[in-house]
Amino acid sequence: MRFALPRIVFALMMREMNTTYGRSALGYVWAILEPVAAIALLSIAFSIAFRSPALGVSFPLFYATGYLPFMFYSETTGNLGSAIQFNRQLLFYPRVTFMDALVARFALKVLTHALVFCIVISGIFLLEDTRAVIRVEYILSSLAMAAAFAFGIGVLNCFLFEFFPFWQRVWSIINRPMFIISTIFFTVESLADPFRTILLYNPLVHIVSEMRRGFYPFYEGVHVSYLYVYSLAIILAAAGFFLLKRYHRVILDI
Secondary structure, three states, rough: OOOOOOOHHHHHHHHHHHHHOOOOOOOHHHHHHHHHHHHHHHHHHHHHHHOOOOOOHHHHHHHHHHHHHHHHHHHHHHHHHHHHHOOHHHOOOOOOHHHHHHHHHHHHHHHHHHHHHHHHHHHHHHHHOOOOOOOHHHHHHHHHHHHHHHHHHHHHHHHHHHHHOHHHHHHHHHHOOOHHHHHOOOOOHHHOOOOOHHHHOOHHHHHHHHHHHHHOOOOOOOOOOOOHHHHHHHHHHHOOOHHHHHHHHHHHHH
């Protein structure tokens, strides 16, 4: 398994962009409107039920700091999982490998979500007096953790989706509760044990907490564990790459 070649990765990224977003601007606009609509809906619904969010004074900012990292994780894991299926015909060429397909899809998702993140957060700051204090180091750290974790699961899913086709549906079912238990609507510190301890096994809780440290200076996020998130990401990615390398010929013949 060789390392992905930049020219091949770039060509695959262009192909992905045309297929995913189309040649018109509407596809790119939708990539922004989708999270905006979700955050707006959450903000309206919870502002009716509560006087203030769990942190700060801005409902949109609080839910954006939870929803945007989750959306990056959710879309990236599924997108990487179907990398071979989408590029199957190209993978028969000797110069194109599954590594190229994975890196191209991952790079495009990272760039897209980074842009969406900046646009959505900037919009919130322009429209509301959030009273937040931006700490870039924590924001970048959260995005890096989300990218690593999503990549690890995505690589493993790439094997599982192909070798066990039913896993794609199972994964979709398993992943649904993650939206509720990833502290998008609350903070992990607001829970009492043993519920808090149980939720901390979910890496997304650490990622969301780290993101909120980047906007709320009084929020310490004492339960964030870099070691746990990155160790799990490395183990999952290593397992995925090992299985893909061992069985990629079998997968292409399926």
